Amino acid sequence: MSKKPSAPAAKKVESAVPASDYALTPINASLSREQKIDLYRTMVRIRRFEERSLRAYQGKNAAGGTNIGGFLHLYIGQEAVAVGCCSLMGKNDHVITAYRDHGHAIAVGMDTKPLMAELYGKITGCSKGKGGSMHYFAPDKNFWGGHGIVGGQIPLGTGLAYALKYQGKKGAAMAFMGDGAVNQGAVHEAYNLASLWNLPVVFVIENNGYSMGTSQARSSAGELAKRAAGYNMEWGQCNGHDVFEVRAVMDHFLTQARENSRPSTVEIDTYRYRGHSVADPDNTYRTKAEVEEYRNNKDPIQVALHQLLAAGVFTAEIAEQIDAEARTEAEIAAEFADASPYPTVDDIQKDVYWESDHPAERKSEGRLFFD
Amino acid sequence: MPQITYREAIRHALAEELTRDPNVVVMGEEVAQFNGAYKVTEGLLAKFGPDRIVDTPISEAGFIGLGVGASMLGIRPVMELMFWSFYSVAFDQILNNAANVRYMSGGQINCPIVIRGPANGGTNVGATHSHTPENVLANHPGVKVVVPSTAYDAKGLLKSAIRDNDPVFFLENTILYGDKGEVPEAEYVIPLGKADVKRTGTDLTIVTYGRCVIHSLKAAETLEKEHDISVEVVDLRTIRPLDIDTVLASVRKTHRVLIVEEQKPFASVGTQLAYMIQREAFDDLDGPIHRLATVDAPAIYSPPVETEQLPNPGRVVKAVLAALA
Incomplete structure (x- = not known):
């Protein structure tokens, strides 16, 4: 790693593009018709997957038991962020996020059947029923979770960038966090290391306005992304309701990471329509009118729909077909999850140690597990 | 058989594994230019260079977490805690992330990290610097915990720890660093889990x-x-x-x-x-x-x-x- 002081780069990067023209920026104009439709399709698939998971959470299975336990943090309303960012991934780009992770998992290309099965706690789940909603992983798709502790994943994401640099690979890590995470010490330690060591990481703050039930005004002093300036990092802000703007803004910072090995922090304004988790009655910290304002006027799927219709990329009939397919896909995922078996009690102690899972290659001796 | 100190034995293990595997990186506070707060890593910077022997800021949660993330992509970081007592400021990274990531991913992710440093009392540094957390660490399934008592054991066990595919926490002792013991010149390893x-x-x-x-x-x-x-x-x-x-x-x-x-x-x-x-x-x-x-x-x-x-x-x-x- 270079020990030289990092280049002065603490400036805010302002976009020169008028908000209405993001679809015309090179990174978006170069998309094929099918790629543009895919952005829309992926957002719709996330929305329908999560709506179906919510119904499963609130419903009962055939035996009268719960389908989904624990927490369910829904991404509904924020889809353009994960889809826009992950659509820019090359083969050496990596993603890590917090516990509101369903959108990122679908955006990196994970199959929705094992995702739903994970929610149901089934052995066919993406983490074999051992992680649950907050802990999706797909290293084969460069997706490193799915982490439950606010801000705890940010040093890990910085480590992914460190590994890329050490291995001489031209890529970038995107380390996603919510607006609440910016007040965690681990995030600031990671900012410092990333800038000090010139690591190719983009810290993405998905600012949905609330850290659980505490508004930004009640939790955070100053502008969130601007804190990056204190660590000599470029930073920017962007409208997260427009998938094309997300792509255009993120493309700049990802390029900085890949080409110049410089970190940055991007704050993406977004909004969640549902509570912090399904357990949140959502009646103490914001108004219904506020939620409706976003839902009616800034919904990322509706924004993209209007853009694509206006540009003649697709027709209302095709949009409806995409929606119908997404609903069917979510239903198939739920049926798959419902029909799948649970892990057995014997499975509890699998996947704990690499060595106990590879007994023929074990080099250590002695007891690994205790009664 | 040559007599070397416990400190030198650990250094030799690090040097041998750095030579053997280009993915091994030594990282921690004062490990490089300062030659180690307890001189365990003395001379390693000169031999292996700044890409392999990396000084960190005083930022345990940050750099241990960075090591965990790097290990998921195949790096084998050997992280030095100047004192294991400082684990408390990196607890989430050590015992939520390193210990759990394999399990929570259904066995998809390995975390071949070593965290090493001294964990002992007896040096009149007060309660904050005298913790012996081996029981706390070992309470977490998914991790391995090593506490060597001699130079011979320290070298052979550390080499096994670095080659291990699971997270290994290696607890040394400042009072033992100067103790000499017989250590063969020929390479050897001691398997973990053998009394x-x-x-x-x-x-x-x-x-x-x-x-x-x-x-x-x-x-x-x-x-x-x-x-x-x-x-x-x-x-x-x-x-x-x-x-x-x-x-x-x-x-x-x-x-x-x-x-x-x-x-x-x-x-x-x-x-x-x-x-x-x-x-x-x-x-x-x-x-x-x-x-x-x-x-x-x-x-x-x-x-x-x-x-x-x-x-x-x-x-x-x-x-x-x-x-x-």
Whole structure:
């Protein structure tokens, strides 16, 4: 790693593009018709997957038991962020996020059947029923979770960038966090290391306005992304309701990471329509009118729909077909999850140690597990 | 066979593994330019360069977490904590992320990280710098915990730890860093999870690890000379995985047990050992299992009194006599 002081780069990067023209920026104009439709399709698939998971959470299975336990943090309303960012991934780009992770998992290309099965706690789940909603992983798709502790994943994401640099690979890590995470010490330690060591990481703050039930005004002093300036990092802000703007803004910072090995922090304004988790009655910290304002006027799927219709990329009939397919896909995922078996009690102690899972290659001796 | 210090033995293990595997990176506070706060990594920067021997800011949560993330992509970071006592500011990274990521991903992700550094009292640095967290660490399935007592063991065990595909926490001892022992020049490794009978005896088994092995061996000499008592000393070397079979074999020979540990008594490593010994060798015991631990209070500063708060040869002698009374 270079020990030289990092280049002065603490400036805010302002976009020169008028908000209405993001679809015309090179990174978006170069998309094929099918790629543009895919952005829309992926957002719709996330929305329908999560709506179906919510119904499963609130419903009962055939035996009268719960389908989904624990927490369910829904991404509904924020889809353009994960889809826009992950659509820019090359083969050496990596993603890590917090516990509101369903959108990122679908955006990196994970199959929705094992995702739903994970929610149901089934052995066919993406983490074999051992992680649950907050802990999706797909290293084969460069997706490193799915982490439950606010801000705890940010040093890990910085480590992914460190590994890329050490291995001489031209890529970038995107380390996603919510607006609440910016007040965690681990995030600031990671900012410092990333800038000090010139690591190719983009810290993405998905600012949905609330850290659980505490508004930004009640939790955070100053502008969130601007804190990056204190660590000599470029930073920017962007409208997260427009998938094309997300792509255009993120493309700049990802390029900085890949080409110049410089970190940055991007704050993406977004909004969640549902509570912090399904357990949140959502009646103490914001108004219904506020939620409706976003839902009616800034919904990322509706924004993209209007853009694509206006540009003649697709027709209302095709949009409806995409929606119908997404609903069917979510239903198939739920049926798959419902029909799948649970892990057995014997499975509890699998996947704990690499060595106990590879007994023929074990080099250590002695007891690994205790009664 | 050449005599080298415990510190040099660890350094040699690091150097050999750095040479063997280009994915090994040594990282921590003052490990490079300063040559190590305790000089364990002295000379490694000059030999391996700044890409392999990396100074970090005082930022344990940040750099340990960075190491965990890098290990997921195949780097083998060997992270130095200047004191294991500082684990508390990186607890989430060590025991949520490193310990759990394999499990929570359904076995898809490995975390081949080593975190090493000293964990001991006895140097008059007060309660914040004198923690011995091996029991806390070993309470987390998914991790391995090593506490070597000699130069020979430290080298062979660290080499195994670095090659291990699971997270390994390696707890050294500042007071042992200068102790010399015989270490062969030829390469060797010691498997994790293998105890070592450091002294054979017939009247009582001391089960111990770390610096308490040294105390116990001194006490055993005194007991033999002055009391004609023959003590067997079993050095666990690794806490998890645990070589309970070697412990039980010794108990079946001597029928008396004293556990000696530099731990606070409540829910210590010795607590687990006592449970397992009574459960698996109850009929072989001729008396209750005894234990000598740290006097149950935060580490006192006062130099002569701290010596008495910790296990020491004199306290071990008394504890053995009490166990055999």
